[in-house]
Amino acid sequence: MERFKSSVLLHMYSKVKNNESFTKEYIVDKFNVSERTVTRYIKDLNNYFQEEYIDNKIIYNRKSGLYELKYKDTKILNEKDILSICKVLLESKGFSKEEIEKVINKLLCDCVSEDKKIVENIIANELFNYVPTNHGKPLIDKLWDLSIAINNQDIIEIEYFKLSKNGKLESEATKRNIKPLSIMFSEYYFYLAAFIEGTEYKFPTIYRVDRIESFESTNRNFSIDYSNRFKDGEFRKLIQFMHTGNLQKIRFKFTGNSLEAVLDRLPNAKVLEENQGEYIIETEMFGTGIKMWLLSQGSFVEVLEPIEFREEIKSTIEKMKNNYI
Structure with missing residues (x-):
């Protein structure tokens, strides 16, 4: 019985979430339940919205004779939020074409059907003509793994390709043990701020994430006093184009x-x-x-x-x- 109720509730919620209205008779016929049961299930859904502080409500539109979602939710991304985020992502050029398409498609899944079409139409040309940075490497998994290392304060060994004097990447990667501190984004690229193990510098070294060929944990950790912790927000105020110097x-x-x-x-x-x-x-x-x-x-x-x-x-x-x- 509980599984059956869940199926009805999920179906009703799916309908209104996708901006599809329904009649009480539609639910009665589809699931062979009484009108009183439908009324009770709608009340259950509205109670759920209220308990979760979701400012949505399924209401009866007397003019159309349909149940529909009164959509006011401020906790879920709406079409305006999603459009703004998509615009920033496309302009950043920070991800490969494959990754940007996957991320935007996932964001669009949060739009109701009518709004999804509007957002798709607005960004279609930009997405079709999207040109990523020249390195073309997938970064999302690497950014996540580096973030885990930062969170765990793991000392990691990286293989990193530096720029040579002729402006091209060196043919062999350099190995270093580093203490990762923060991931930042600036002018098309993701960067990792880290201290090199065994050195004493007031400010960290900056590595471009796409040039990190590989990294692995040394199974050792580092610790930094809370008062001396790296403040990436403050560091950003002191740096342009992720170039250091004096x-x-x-x-x-x-x-x-x-x-x-x-x-x-x-x-x-x-x-x-x-x-x-x-x-x-x-x-x-x-x-x-x-x-x-x-x-x-x-x-x-x-x-x-x-x-x-x-x-x-x-x-x-x-x-x-x-x-x-």
Whole structure:
């Protein structure tokens, strides 16, 4: 009897979840139950929604004579949420074509049938023309396994392909024992922040996940005091393009159109002075990454301090100029 009741309840819930209404007579005929039983089962479903704090309710629409779902659930992704997530995933280019299709199809399964078609139509062209990063490697399983190692504070041995001086990956992987701390995403790539075992650095080394050929546990663990734990949110404020270098305070003049874009790009930046569209901004960053960003701003930026960094920027601009002579 309980199994039979479960079948009826699941069928009714499946109907309304997929935005399909039904009549009381339909359930009576399909399962050979009384109208009173159908009424009781609808009440059971509504009680379930209430107990689980799901703001949904099966209601009777007197105009159409159908039972339908009054859909207000704030705990389940709706079509607007799913569309937004799909857009971000497609723009990130972080996954292979096969993985992005699987993830988006799973997200679409949470849409009711009518809304699913709308979302599919909106993203169809982007998904068809999706171009992943050149490495083309599946990453979802690797990201999960690395996350487990981070959670368990496992010391792992990795085989990692570094970039050689000619800009290509080295032919042989380097083996290292590392203490994995956090996975981060930036500009199309996933990165692993980790301390190298046996070294003493204030900040971790950054590894691109797709360049980690393999890894395995050493069956040893590491521990970090709670007060000294790695704070990836704070670390993100100090780094651009996942390039490290010397940590330094940098002061520069900005004369571009969007101060907001600068402050969004540099979360710990402060505006020290403002004068008719000229802004003096100070930030603390690792040198290599912030140098790349500052150069990308062209004539809208002038580095003021530190003097050594200003001279480095000037030297780089001079070399760039010579490329066009």
